[in-house]
Amino acid sequence: DGVSTLRTCSGARTLRAQNLVVQSNVPPNILEKARASSAEKLHNRLHHPLCTLRKIIESYFDRELGVKQGRGPVQFAKFNDLPPIVSTRACFDELLVAPSHPSRRPTDTYYLDASTVLRAHTTAHDTELLRQGYRAFLVSGDVYRRDSIDKKHYPIFHQMDGVRLFDGAPPEAWVLDDLKDTLYGLAQYLFGHHRNTSGESRGAQALAAEPSAEPVPVRWVDAEFPFTRCSLELEVFWQGDWLEVLGCGVIQPDVLRAGNVDPAQCTGWAFGLGLERLAMVLFGVPDIRLFWSADPRFIRQFRDGEITQFQSYSKFPPVYKDVSMWVKDSPGTDGTSDGFDGRAFHENDLCELVRGIAGDLVEDISRVDEFIHPKTKRHSICYRITYRSPDRSLTDEEINRIQSRVRECIQDELHDVAEL
Ligand code: FA5
Ligand code: MG
Numbered sequence: 001d002g003v004s005t006l007r008t009c010s011g012a013r014t015l016r017a018q019n020l021v022v023q024s025n026v027p028p029n030i031l032e033k034a035r036a037s038s039a040e041k042l043h044n045r046l047h048h049p050l051c052t053l054r055k056i057i058e059s060y061f062d063r064e065l066g067v068k069q070g071r072g073p074v075q076f077a078k079f080n081d082l083p084p085i086v087s088t089r090a091c092f093d094e095l096l097v098a099p100s101h102p103s104r105r106p107t108d109t110y111y112l113d114a115s116t117v118l119r120a121h122t123t124a125h126d127t128e129l130l131r132q133g134y135r136a137f138l139v140s141g142d143v144y145r146r147d148s149i150d151k152k153h154y155p156i157f158h159q160m161d162g163v164r165l166f167d168g169a170p171p172e173a174w175v176l177d178d179l180k181d182t183l184y185g186l187a188q189y190l191f192g193h194h195r196n197t198s199g200e201s202r203g204a205q206a207l208a209a210e211p212s213a214e215p216v217p218v219r220w221v222d223a224e225f226p227f228t229r230c231s232l233e234l235e236v237f238w239q240g241d242w243l244e245v246l247g248c249g250v251i252q253p254d255v256l257r258a259g260n261v262d263p264a265q266c267t268g269w270a271f272g273l274g275l276e277r278l279a280m281v282l283f284g285v286p287d288i289r290l291f292w293s294a295d296p297r298f299i300r301q302f303r304d305g306e307i308t309q310f311q312s313y314s315k316f317p318p319v320y321k322d323v324s325m326w327v328k329d330s331p332g333t334d335g336t337s338d339g340f341d342g343r344a345f346h347e348n349d350l351c352e353l354v355r356g357i358a359g360d361l362v363e364d365i366s367r368v369d370e371f372i373h374p375k376t377k378r379h380s381i382c383y384r385i386t387y388r389s390p391d392r393s394l395t396d397e398e399i400n401r402i403q404s405r406v407r408e409c410i411q412d413e414l415h416d417v418a419e420l
Contacts, residue, residue, distance in 0.1 A: 026110045026118065027356045030144065033156055034118050038081030042291060043140050043158045043275060047304045049283045050158055050275050050291060054080070054140050055305065057160060057273075060189045061138060065182060076162070077137040079129070084119050084142050091117050091124040094258040095227040107346040110144045118144035122161040123227065123272050130259025135165045135266075140275070146348040149365045152243070154288045155355065158275040163251070165261065165268035172267065175250050176230050179269035180220070183234060183248060190282060191216035191236070216281065223247055227255045228270060238281045245281075246273035284309040287390060289360050295391040318363065318388040319396070321403045325410065326378050328417045345417040353413060354385060357405050363388045 026034075042050045061076045091097075092104055102108060103120060110118040119125075122139045129137055140160040147153045164182075166175065192215055217237040221244075225231045228249025235242040248271030253263035276288050283302070285291065290298055290310075297313045327345035347365075354362050362385060369382035385406070387399050410418055 023106060024112055025106050025146070025352075026112060027352065029356070029359070030110060030118070030155060034084050034142070034144065038083075041081075041142050041158075043142070044080055047299070047302050048291075049279045049285065049302050052302065052305055052307070053275055053279045053282065054158075054160060056190070056307070057186065058138060060186050061162070064189055065185065074136055074164070076164075077129075077134050079125065079137065079139045080141070082125050082139060082141055084144065085112065085116060086119045086124045088115050088117055090128060091119055091121070094127040094255065095123060096252060096254055097226045101226065106146075107348045108146050110146065120145050121272055122159040123270070126161060126163055126227075126270060127255065127259040129163070130165075130256070130261050134163075135268075136163065138162050146352055148347065149351045149355065149362055151287045151364070152277070152280075154276070154292075155352070157288070159272050160275060161270065161272045163268060163270045165251075165256075165266045167266060169263065169265055169267045172230065172250050175267050175269050179248055179250070179271065180232070182269075183246065183271060184218070187218045187234065187236070188215070190278065191218070223249075225249055227252055236278075236281055239286075243277060243281065244274075245277045246271055248272070282307055286310075286312065287363070289363070290390055292360060293390055297391065313391075316389055316391070316393045318386050319394055319399045321385045321387065321399065321406075322368065322382055323385065323403075323407065323410070323420070324369075324380060324382040326380050326419045329379050343417060345414070349414060349417070350383065350410070353409050354406055357409060358385075358387060358402050361387050361389055361394065361399075361402070 038044055042048050043054045045051050058076070058078055061074070065074060088104070091109075092101070097104060109120050112118070119141070121143055122141050125139045125141075129139070138160055139162075140158065142156055143159050144156055147155060164178075166178075219235050219237075219242065221233045221235055223231040223233040225247055228251055231247065231249035233244050234246045234248070235244050237243075248269065251268045251270050256263045256266065256268070276291055279285060279291070280288065293299070298310075301310060302308065328343075330344035347367075351365055354365060364384075364386040366384050366386075367381055368384045371380050372378070373380070385403070387394055387402070407420060410420060
C-alpha cells in the first residue's frame with residue numbers, strides 16, 4: 001500500500017505513507033515494550049514494586065480519602081490497561097499544549113506517524129474519560145519520552161493521573177485546597193510508614209495504619225502546565241536532594257469543554273505522578289533501571305502489597321567513555337556558519353542513539369566539557385558516557401565494541417548535526 005520502511009542503525013525508521021513522509025522516531029526496543037500485553041506492564045505485574053505502589057495509592061483514594069475528609073468514600077474509577085498508542089489530539093491538542101510547545105517536538109516525543117504518538121503522559125486519557133462521563137478516576141500506565149539519561153530518567157516510565165470533578169462549580173481556591181489536602185494526605189500515607197516495615201505479611205491497609213516513624217520531608221513548588229491553572233509540583237527530599245514526584249492543578253475550563261463538561265456546572269482538579277520516582281523513595285531503589293531488571297536478586301526481594309527496603313547486591317564498577325564532537329546549534333545563537341545544514345543537534349538524539357546500542361548498560365550521559373573555537377566559532381561538546389550493568393561486571397572488550405558502534409552511528413545518523 002505504498003508504505004516503505006527504511007531501517008537505520010539505531011533502528012529509527014522513515015515511514016512513507018499516503019504521500020506523507022513522516023519520520024518515525026520509535027526504535028524497535030521501545031515499540032516492543034509499548035506493544036506488550038497489559039498484564040506484562042510493570043504496574044500490573046504481581047509482586048513488582050510499581051504494582052504494589054499503584055495498589056497502595058488506589059487504596060488511599062478508595063478508603064483513606066473519604067474517611068479523612070469526613071465525607072464517606074468517594075468512588076474513583078480505575079483504568080490500568082489503556083493502550084499507550086494515542087493521537088496527538090488526545091495527548092496534546094485537547095490539553096491545550098501549543099503547537100510550538102517543546103514537549104511536542106520529535107526530540108522529546110515518540111511519533112509513530114504525524115498524528116499518532118506513544119503517550120508522553122497518562123493525562124492523554126483525561127478528556128476521553130470525561131466524555132465517557134467519569135467524574136472521579138485514576139489512570140495508570142506506561143509512558144514514553146525521549147529524555148536525558150541518568151539514575152532518575154528512563155525513556156519508559158509509569159504514571160498515574162487522577163481527576164476529580166465537583167458539582168456546583170465550587171471556586172478555584174476551594175478546589176485547589178482540596179487538591180493540596182488530598183495529595184499531601186497521600187504523601188503522609190506513603191511516607192509516614194515506609195521505614196518501620198519488615199518482611200512480615202501485612203497488607204497496605206495495615207501498613208498505612210502505622211504512625212510515621214520518621215516522616216520524609218515534602219514541599220510544594222509552583223509549576224506550569226497548559227491544561228491546569230494554579231499548577232504545583234510536589235517534591236520529596238531524598239538522598240540529599242529534592243526529587244519531583246508529581247504535578248497538579250485546577251483543570252482549565254477549555255479542557256473540561258473538550259471533555260463535554262460545562263465549566264459553569266463543574267470544576268475540578270487533576271494530578272499526574274511518577275510511579276518510579278515514588279517507588280525509588282519508598283522501596284529505596286537507587287537506580288530507575290532496576291525496575292526493569294529480570295535478575296532474581298531484584299525480583300525475589302518484593303512481595304505483593306508489602307513495602308520493604310531494597311537490599312542492594314554488589315555494585316559493579318562503571319566504565320567511562322568520552323566522546324567529543326562538533327555540533328550544530330539552533331540558529332540564532334550566533335550568526336556564523338558552523339558548516340552544517342539541517343536541524344540543530346539535540347542531546348536526546350545522542351541519548352537515544354546510545355540507548356539503542358547499549359540498552360540498559362548505559363547509566364548516565366553527561367556533558368563534561370564544551371568550547372567554541374575562537375576563529376571558526378564552531379561549537380564542540382564532550383560527553384562522558386557511563387556504562388555499568390546493575391547485575392554483572394562489564395568487560396573492556398564488550399564496552400569497546402559498544403563504544404565504536406556508538407561512534408559509527410554518530411557518523412551515520414547524526415552527520416547533519418554532529419561531527420566527530
Ligand atoms: C506531566 O506529565 C503532567 N501530565 C502531570 C500533570 C497531570 C499535571 C495533570 C497537572 C495535571 P511531568 O512531565 O512533570 O508532568 O511528569 C509528572 C511526573 O512524572 C514527574 O513529577 C515525575 O515524577 C515523573 N517523571 C517525569 N519524567 C520522568 C522520567 N523521564 N523518568 C521517570 N519519571 C519521570
Ligand atoms: Mg515536571
